[in-house]
Amino acid sequence: MKFVDFFNALLGGKLIGQKCGDCGSYTCPPKATCDNCGSRNLEEVEMSGKGRIMTFTTTYVAPAGYSEEAPYTVAMVELDEGPWIVGRIDLPVEEIERLGQALVGARVSVYGREYPTEPFYPNKEKRVVPMFRLESER
Amino acid sequence: MRDVAVLGVGMTKFGKHPDKSLVDLFAEAFFEAFEESNIELKDIQALYYGNFVGEMTDGSGNLSGFMADEIGLRGIPAIRYEGACASSSVAFREAVRAVAAGYYDIVAVGGSERLYTAGTEIGTRALATAVDGVYEITAGLTFPGVFALAARLYSKAYEIPLEELREMMAMVSVKNHRYGAINPKAQFYGKLGNLKVEDVLNSRMISSPLTLLDCCPMTDGGSAAIIAAADIAEDLVDTPVYVRGTGQSSAGGLFRQKGDIIRAIPRRKSSQMAFKEANMTPKDIDFVEIHDCFTIAEIIATEAMGFFEYGQGCYAVRDGVTSIDGDLPVNPDGGLIGKGHPVGATGVSQVYSVVKQLRGEFKENPVRDAETAMTDTLGGDFGTLVNIILSIHRR
Numbered sequence: 351m352k353f354v355d356f357f358n359a360l361l362g363g364k365l366i367g368q369k370c371g372d373c374g375s376y377t378c379p380p381k382a383t384c385d386n387c388g389s390r391n392l393e394e395v396e397m398s399g400k401g402r403i404m405t406f407t408t409t410y411v412a413p414a415g416y417s418e419e420a421p422y423t424v425a426m427v428e429l430d431e432g433p434w435i436v437g438r439i440d441l442p443v444e445e446i447e448r449l450g451q452a453l454v455g456a457r458v459s460v461y462g463r464e465y466p467t468e469p470f471y472p473n474k475e476k477r478v479v480p481m482f483r484l485e486s487e488r
Numbered sequence: 489m490r491d492v493a494v495l496g497v498g499m500t501k502f503g504k505h506p507d508k509s510l511v512d513l514f515a516e517a518f519f520e521a522f523e524e525s526n527i528e529l530k531d532i533q534a535l536y537y538g539n540f541v542g543e544m545t546d547g548s549g550n551l552s553g554f555m556a557d558e559i560g561l562r563g564i565p566a567i568r569y570e571g572a573c574a575s576s577s578v579a580f581r582e583a584v585r586a587v588a589a590g591y592y593d594i595v596a597v598g599g600s601e602r603l604y605t606a607g608t609e610i611g612t613r614a615l616a617t618a619v620d621g622v623y624e625i626t627a628g629l630t631f632p633g634v635f636a637l638a639a640r641l642y643s644k645a646y647e648i649p650l651e652e653l654r655e656m657m658a659m660v661s662v663k664n665h666r667y668g669a670i671n672p673k674a675q676f677y678g679k680l681g682n683l684k685v686e687d688v689l690n691s692r693m694i695s696s697p698l699t700l701l702d703c704c705p706m707t708d709g710g711s712a713a714i715i716a717a718a719d720i721a722e723d724l725v726d727t728p729v730y731v732r733g734t735g736q737s738s739a740g741g742l743f744r745q746k747g748d749i750i751r752a753i754p755r756r757k758s759s760q761m762a763f764k765e766a767n768m769t770p771k772d773i774d775f776v777e778i779h780d781c782f783t784i785a786e787i788i789a790t791e792a793m794g795f796f797e798y799g800q801g802c803y804a805v806r807d808g809v810t811s812i813d814g815d816l817p818v819n820p821d822g823g824l825i826g827k828g829h830p831v832g833a834t835g836v837s838q839v840y841s842v843v844k845q846l847r848g849e850f851k852e853n854p855v856r857d858a859e860t861a862m863t864d865t866l867g868g869d870f871g872t873l874v875n876i877i878l879s880i881h882r883r
Binding site for chain 1: 609612613615616617622623624625626627628629630632633636637644650693694697698741747
């Protein structure tokens with residue numbers, strides 16, 4: 351699978367991953383080999399797009415090409431199928447600071463948001479960021 | 489395989505060098521190493537040079553030939569090694585392997601980098617080329633960000649309240665700045681030697697929960713070493729420092745390593761490889777120069793290398809175990825936080841500090857009775873990991 355397809359699917363509302371035909375585990379984002387067992391017997395599947403925040407950080411000092419977007423909050427989310435992905439929490443910084451470490455463990459759903467690309471990013475047309483939206487408590 | 493030893497070491501002062509090129513910085517460090525090696529230039533058979541982001545900071549690639557030519561080694565094989573912040577440690581290890589295998593007798597190693605002069609925005613982007621270039625950088629993940637993510641994971645996994653952990657992290661900065669302030673080669677020589685925990689906690693937030701003083705600085709600098717087969721070294725210098733073991737390991741993106749990032753599995757593999765080659769255990773190591781790019785990074789490193797149990801490294805800092813008079817002094821030269829971090833030059837600058845200590849020449853902050861020590865250099869988010877064990881004793 352091409353990396354561009356992964357991000358275009360995300361913009362279209364679908365989180366694409368792979369299911370291993372040998373060990374049954376999931377890999378996301380896609381890879382040439384199963385992230386668990388190394389098998390190439392992989393089937394492209396749509397993931398649930400749900401998971402929980404494992405860790406996060408609000409970045410105040412951004413690299414060239416990203417400064418206009420700062421401050422922003424990068425997080426790692428463990429998807430319900432097992433893989434972890436990197437993206438951003440779509441809350442204002444004040445809200446993130448108020449919630450603090452309590453955000454760890456919070457349930458989220460994943461969607462894609464388009465940003466302008468930058469000179470060193472592999473996709474020269476656009477940059478897509480996986481965004482994490484907090485699911486309301488029930 | 490033959491035994492290998494270090495003949496001489498050199499490093500520039502770390503800090504801001506807008507007036508010196510990558511070549512100038514390497515040459516300055518090289519000649520300091522050369523002067524104490526008791527060899528002639530023609531004895532050097534190859535150059536192993538480390539640089540990470542010359543293209544982005546100086547618009548310069550293909551660097552190794554320019555380095556070799558500058559120091560009068562026209563025509564010798566010269567190779568650039570790139571392993572992010574571990575670039576010159578990778579170069580050093582490959583040089584050791586070539587001499588051990590008998591392919592060369594005497595080679596030069598080193599690195600140079602100019603991140604301070606490049607400025608924060610370009611420097612931050614250049615360093616961020618070491619995260620996954622597709623799936624991590626798109627979110628704007630930076631290196632302070634990587635270790636900020638690790639700090640929160642550490643707090644959660646070991647059930648240490650974040651504020652309590654931050655105080656112990658701050659103690660790493662206080663300690664390393666104390667040592668950097670007395671090291672004449674350090675970026676912060678004469679500065680920040682009397683920091684308090686509150687100063688670290690209250691400095692500017694860079695990537696929560698890491699503040700400016702949780703981070704190593706952007707640095708310009710160069711480092712060098714000359715190594716030789718041990719039998720040759722013993723005829724050339726009074727105090728050869730022997731390379732007893734090396735290790736290296738790799739990893740993919742942070743998201744592939746998942747919760748293991750606080751256990752730094754590649755570092756565990758790399759250090760175990762070095763211990764096995766040296767036929768040693770952590771108990772044989774008198775002190776370490778390790779990759780404290782951020783305060784939490786030093787804590788994670790001491791655990792993964794096997795000096796403390798997972799989740800206990802923070803208490804070792806708090807209890808003074810890693811101070812100069814503790815059981816395991818960590819970063820007596822100030823580490824990356826106090827000494828500075830010219831990334832491609834950092835690994836060999838750690839070798840510099842270890843060699844000076846083992847020869848009894850590190851007068852500013854000596855580790856008492858040190859005979860064997862270890863370096864640890866991390867490239868990227870655990871993508872490249874190198875450990876080197878050095879000793880005044882041949883095996």
